[in-house]
Amino acid sequence: MPFVIKRKPLNLMEKLYLPEIARGLSTTFKKIWEKPVTLEYPEQRPTIPEGYRGVPTLVRDPEGREKCVSCQLCEFVCPPKAIRIVPGEIPEDSEYAHVEKGPKEFDIDMLRCIYCGMCEEVCPEEAIWLQNQFSMSGYSREEMVNNKDKLYELGGTLPDEHFKWNKKKDAAAKGGGH
Amino acid sequence: MEINPIVLKFVYAAVVVSVIMGLCSYAVLAERKISSWIQGRVGPNRTALPLVGGIPILGPFLTRLGIFQPIPDGLKFLFKEDVLPGHVNKFYFMMAPVISLVPALTTVVVVPFGRFVNEAGDVVPLVLANVNVGLLFLFAISSLGVYGVVLAGWSSNSKYPFLGGIRASAQMISYELAMGVSVLPILMWVNAPGKEGTMNLFDIAVAQNGFWFAMWMPLSAIIFLVCLFAETNRLPFDMAESETELVSGFHTEYSSFKFGLFFVGEYAHMVIGSCVFTLLFLGGWNPLPFVTLESLGMGQGILGAVLSVGIFLGKMCAMMFFFMWIRWTLPRFRYDQVMKLGWTILLPLSIANLILYIFIIYYLDTGL
């Protein structure tokens, strides 16, 4: 229901205008002595809250294996089509030959990325994470495309200890499925 | 070696103008710093000179204060691209910034900065031209400054600057009257019967050895101050550029150094305005009401001269601070409010004030 807020009539002091200006001046004068709230950025960094969605990165597990299995779900879901993946075979002689696939190339174009976090949400392997980094800069368009090496460098290691693929390998060796 | 007095005058003028320009550039810095303090920010704090900034404790301190900031500010105005829009009236477009700056710098010649007691005991004003009609000269020349704004608005040949120019001229006409009438009580008091007629700013300052005029003519002081804000186009009266409505008013089409001249001109007007207010109402170089440098025994020689200039500049800087303080306290008036305030409040009030002081001064002079 609409209602009308009654405007309070001004009293004499307010009508004279000058006393109110003096009051305003005293307010601003007090503000001068307060500590500035500015964060002086390059030296002082903001505290990043938990769950912050920064630059998307790729992570490795504690053994150093790249977690991405190149399923391309993130590429498919990415709204601005910032992700390009070229899937590659994992070589036969590798310890992880049973994982079948890994990314040969993995590019995220940071000029297109909108930091929505859908890639992180959709990833079945918990391989792509939006982490704390928030400042990306470069001198050319090419520089702003994060390739696979850069993504792993930014991402680091995810300290989860469940080693899903190792367990699968063990189970397969014992002749069972799941 | 004898120096030609005309050459000497030129040297003095150059010195005073460069001091004023320096004051202007630091006024810009002060404005940035004070606005940041009032808004809880830090303000310019990065620019460091290579050598001076490297001094252990002093260097970083000065850098934090932004002391070196005016240098890059000025250089930026010089080196940015100077755009000359195709649709402007070129002659007036080029002239306008100069016209707005020159009157502000010209008025400096009649403003006394202090006084010097020579060996014969005479009090000599430190001023470029000690003319009898100093106050009127100042009003006359500073009123020419508005042509810069009006011409800039007109020659830009675009809507927002044009509106800014029209507003500036209307505002100037409305507030100059009240401003002139509000100082008349002072002139009446200074030109008491039996004295030589004067409108000299130095004599007006000397007349405040006892009471300062702001103390017993507070209404005059307030009216004059409000009009001063309007005449210098400062907030809350900066109708000519009001960013919220007119992009940036009369200097919308200006860039680079031409804009810089407008910018410096505004601050030069502020500096002169502060000087005049100090001389008219705040006792010039008297340290306190009823306390003169002579009564403190420090009025003689070079020391007295330096002290008087220092006190005068101190008061002027306080006025400048007040200008900026007001800017970050009051929101801008609406245009019709500005006109209403000028014509229906300030003008009648200043005339009433004049009549009141006619009677007061009459009774003070003749005895009740």
Added chain:
Amino acid sequence: MTDIFFYIFSIVALAGAFGVVISRNTVNGAMCLIVTFLSMSALFVLLEAYFLAVIQVLVYAGAVMVLFLFIIMLLDVEESAARKTSVYTWAASVIAFGILIVGVVAIYSADSIRTKAESLPEASGASLKAFGYELFTTYLLPMQLTGFLLLIAMIGVIALSKKAKVDS
């Protein structure tokens, strides 16, 4: 030295006045008029009538011309390039110019003006106090009459610009 300044400012004043008459653009005309006013006040300074000089700048250049410019801008006066000068205008201006010449010659040839510069009394505009005193004693009546005339003009303007009441 003074002579040189006199000739400089006289020429500027005359050039400005000429500019007012011939300029097609109204704003140009107004600016020329301001130049004329300023150099006229410089001539007053050369006559040591400082008060008059300052008043000239304050009132004419500082206030009246700002108002002029304001009106010119508000009305957006078109450049009068296409307008033809009629025969009557020509005749009137020639006659007026002739009368002006006759007047100047008549004044110049009169004896009263041929006094030596040294014997001239101090101009009442030179000293502020003398000026004020003369204005409110000797010349009180002309001043009051002028003020009254201005008042009439002002009332007339208010009466003309007031909106007529519409009967409902």
